[in-house]
Amino acid sequence: MSLKFDKPIAGLLLSMGLLASTGCVGITNGVNLGPLAIPIPVSPYFQDQEELEFHNHERYARVPIIGPVTRGTEVVALDPPSDDEVMQALERARPVRGGIPLLSEKQRNNVQIVKEKIADYIDPPRFIPLIGMAQLHHAHYKCTVYFSERTINGWPVPYTLEDEECVEVVYIDHNHFHMCGNPDIGDSAPY
Numbered sequence: 001m002s003l004k005f006d007k008p009i010a011g012l013l014l015s016m017g018l019l020a021s022t023g024c025v026g027i028t029n030g031v032n033l034g035p036l037a038i039p040i041p042v043s044p045y046f047q048d049q050e051e052l053e054f055h056n057h058e059r060y061a062r063v064p065i066i067g068p069v070t071r072g073t074e075v076v077a078l079d080p081p082s083d084d085e086v087m088q089a090l091e092r093a094r095p096v097r098g099g100i101p102l103l104s105e106k107q108r109n110n111v112q113i114v115k116e117k118i119a120d121y122i123d124p125p126r127f128i129p130l131i132g133m134a135q136l137h138h139a140h141y142k143c144t145v146y147f148s149e150r151t152i153n154g155w156p157v158p159y160t161l162e163d164e165e166c167v168e169v170v171y172i173d174h175n176h177f178h179m180c181g182n183p184d185i186g187d188s189a190p191y
Helices: 002-020 044-060 083-093
Strands: 104-122 126-128 132-153 159-179
Touching: 044 083, 083 104, 083 132, 083 159
Parallel strands: none
Antiparallel strands: 104 132, 126 132, 132 159
């Protein structure tokens, strides 16, 4: 009767010993993270989403602070939106990413972007926390994107649709701060 219970216990002890001696999971010489040391696979989709969010935050989600505006100079906004920024905004408004290859795909081809400034103005000086006295400079752009869209469906009946004259309009706002002079002395020069 004792042999029936000795075999499972012996097997359990043997498996625990083998598991502990592998080096990846068991007891090691040095830092041991325990069960957290086992790598967990991450889908490339989620990694791509994280990289895209960081890309947008790093390039487009920050507001720069520029030197003061002097009297008699023409105030011009910073650079117009880049083609990458326009396509990122279009992707957020009307996504094409994803799809299942050979089953359902969308493509944008022959992309042409026309950018036009529709407004450029500066707010009066005011106190901004962590910055001080500053003026907010607004620049609004209307970006028209011309492209041909191809929709490929591979199942149940394969077919391809092509729309040669697609037009999308995206509005992009560029804002940045201009520092003001010392308001106590009166040398601030609001535009």
